[in-house]
Amino acid sequence: MAPACLLRVCSLLCAWSVVTGHPCSLDRQGWADCHGKSLLHAPSSLPSNITGLDLSFNSLVVPRHGTLLMHFPSLRSLNLSRNALLALSPAVFSNLGALRLLDLSSCSITYLHRDAFKGLGNLHTLVLRNNSLQELEVPFFLPLKGLFRLDLQHNMLVSVDALSLQLMEAVPQVWLEGNPWVCDCTAHPLQRWLQRRQAVQVTCASPPELRGQEVAALDFQDLGCQMKQRFPRGVSTAQQITVTHSNTTTPPSGKGGRSWPYLVGFLVAAIGISILIALAAKCKLFHKNFASYHHRPLPETSSIGGSPMEDSSGWDRGSSGWGASESHPMPGAADLQAEDDDGFIEDNYIQPSEQLQEEEERELHFSI
Structure with a gap:
């Protein structure tokens, strides 16, 4: 009887699954x-x-x-x-x-x-x-x-x-x-x-x-x-640098790590200024040497007179200018002409104003 009931239950479950489909x-x-x-x-x-x-x-x-x-x-x-x-x-x-x-x-x-x-x-x-x-x-x-x-x-x-x-x-x-x-x-x-x-x-x-x-x-x-x-x-x-958020010994990140461009710029500027100063000094020395070697001939108006040193020495030796002229005869015009034939004065630093003064003294001497 029991096996028959169990068979009926199984058949009903199978039929239900077939009908429902899931x-x-x-x-x-x-x-x-x-x-x-x-x-x-x-x-x-x-x-x-x-x-x-x-x-x-x-x-x-x-x-x-x-x-x-x-x-x-x-x-x-x-x-x-x-x-x-x-x-x-x-x-x-x-x-x-x-x-x-x-x-x-x-x-x-x-x-x-x-x-x-x-x-x-x-x-x-x-x-x-x-x-x-x-x-x-x-x-x-x-x-x-x-x-x-x-x-x-x-x-x-x-x-x-x-x-x-x-x-x-x-x-x-x-x-x-x-x-x-x-x-x-x-x-x-x-x-x-x-x-x-x-x-x-x-x-x-x-x-x-x-x-x-x-x-x-x-x-x-x-x-x-x-x-x-x-x-x-x-x-x-300084207070910002001392504040850190890490428990490791890490150096503070600031402008120190970026200072090398400023150092390079400073060195370049110093070298450039040194070169400019050297060029300026060299140019100044060149102009000075150029001016020292620049000569020109003096005018030929001084060929008739003597040197001012000779005239001044003639006036100082005697009590009067005329006595000195008698004891020491003056050189002739021919001798003066022979001395100044070269047309140049050895000392190139004599100024034209000194030459004019020398000529005036000579004329006054001859007139006396």
Whole structure:
């Protein structure tokens, strides 16, 4: 009797599965539960107007090209957790424009294509916790214009670039806990972002001396980077140099490292001035030598008179000029002419005014 009853139950279950065409359960709200059915693909026999679909704990295969769910354009909630997806191909959800919640937790995802969430402009909640994501590309956030909640807990993220953090500013709720964050100078943008959020508790995983400490509570010295700081106008330069943001013995970055152009300019200017002074001195010496060798003949009017030294000596020797002339006869005109035949005076520094005075004295002597 018992084997007959058991056979009837099995036959009824088989008949029900044949009639319905899928192993999932449906409710009146349009929710399809396909949880833990070892499915490789979503059942195509499900109604196309369902609004919720649970495909968690299955073995879904993600196509390399095309979409994952072809026949459910009205889906608003999709649970794909606990499936070994590994990577998401471009536009794999592009036909789910009405989707509001997407759960991809614990899917061993290591890489997200920049267009993986293309077409999800109305997505409200994205759950990516418990995966193996090591980085977030900037285009990954661009299609998610309506995103409100983003869960990135317990991945392999060690840092996030500043542009990705800027795009995440538009997401009101973001969870980043449980990642092996490296607290060095590259974590400074993340630190500032966390300080603005004030509600996210993110701790350091390395270096060992900072493990377990909150990233938002660290200062510049803990991060090991030197940051620029603005000083008020009243602060002197010496006081600015003494302020440092690093725990290493790094020399202060000021104008000392850029002083070599000024030194080179000073040396070039000094050499140029020296060359100009040398050229000027050389030109002056040249003109002086040129003037000293420039001779010209004297006029021939002095050929009839004697030298002023002879005349003055003749007047000084006697008590009167006439007695001196008697004792020492004056040389004749022929002798004077013979002495001055060369036409030049040996001393080229005699001036013309002295020659005129000499001629006047001679005329006065002859008249006496």
